[in-house]
Amino acid sequence: MNERATYIVMLGPPGAGKGTQAKVIAEELGLMHVSTGDLFRENLSRETELGKLAASYMNAGELVPDDVTIAMVEERLGREDCVKGAILDGFPRTPAQAEALDELLTRLGGKVDLVPFIKVPNEVLIERLSGRWMSRSGRVYHALYNPPKVKWLDDEDGSELYQRDDDKPETVAHRINVYYEQTSPLIDYYQKAGTLVEIDGTQDIEVVTKDLLKVAKA
Numbered sequence: 244m245n246e247r248a249t250y251i252v253m254l255g256p257p258g259a260g261k262g263t264q265a266k267v268i269a270e271e272l273g274l275m276h277v278s279t280g281d282l283f284r285e286n287l288s289r290e291t292e293l294g295k296l297a298a299s300y301m302n303a304g305e306l307v308p309d310d311v312t313i314a315m316v317e318e319r320l321g322r323e324d325c326v327k328g329a330i331l332d333g334f335p336r337t338p339a340q341a342e343a344l345d346e347l348l349t350r351l352g353g354k355v356d357l358v359p360f361i362k363v364p365n366e367v368l369i370e371r372l373s374g375r376w377m378s379r380s381g382r383v384y385h386a387l388y389n390p391p392k393v394k395w396l397d398d399e400d401g402s403e404l405y406q407r408d409d410d411k412p413e414t415v416a417h418r419i420n421v422y423y424e425q426t427s428p429l430i431d432y433y434q435k436a437g438t439l440v441e442i443d444g445t446q447d448i449e450v451v452t453k454d455l456l457k458v459a460k461a
């Protein structure tokens with residue numbers, strides 16, 4: 244018998260640890276990690292029209308328009324590798340995206356099963372984003388909290404790490420404001436749906452992972 248696909252939405256402000264955790268729990272649960280930020284950055288590195296459009300919003304710390312983002316997610320979740328479900332990281336980010344996701348998952352025969360809300364205070368977010376180092380393939384490090392074995396080099400393939408353009412202090416501050424204005428209403432949306440579970444994101448990375456796996460496997 245075919246089991247229904249599982250969809251988990253990682254919710255939380257920029258720097259809460261959504262990407263760090265989504266990677267680990269996706270592997271552990273055998274689900275795809277679908278990150279809208281990573282998809283936009285991949286498009287940008289391939290210099291597609293979508294990438295160029297997204298960059299103009301991302302570099303300013305603004306959200307990419309809903310219609311473009313929703314169409315990209317719809318295409319991604321429809322692919323064969325998402326047949327068992329996905330961990331959504333960075334999507335939805337507006338009430339319109341949340342409603343579109345509900346409709347899309349209904350069509351795919353699923354629903355949003357769980358929404359871990361990773362809670363972290365603003366001062367910690369700023370410190371995390373200013374020390375974040377990324378690999379081109381999307382692995383996430385931190386200069387102090389999760390350093391690579393060799394400074395500025397990826398543990399897996401030895402390639403050079405970089406800092407994201409939108410991690411500049413002024414852009415970070417704006418991204419946090421955009422989160423409070425446009426994304427935080429989703430806390431209420433998923434609380435009403437009965438899927439929201441609050442996770443203390445200030446703990447060590449491994450402890451947060453343990454808490455997430457506990458609720459995902461419950």
Ligand code: AP5
Pocket residue numbers: 255256257258259260261262263264279280281283300301302304305306307308312332333334335336340371372374375376383384385386388389409418444445446447448451
């Ligand atoms: P996106 O890439 O999704 O960025 P974000 O949501 O702002 O989230 P971040 O990637 O900044 O943070 P995170 O929570 O994943 O934290 P991380 O694990 O890296 O989006 C970028 C842009 O794309 C947006 O601004 C927008 O323009 C556009 N976009 C994307 N999705 C969109 C959508 N749906 N609609 C419209 N536009 C969209 O961790 C951060 C750092 O902290 C790392 O260095 C990590 O090592 C460290 N860390 C993590 N956890 C811990 C811990 N527990 N203790 C200590 N350090 C930790």
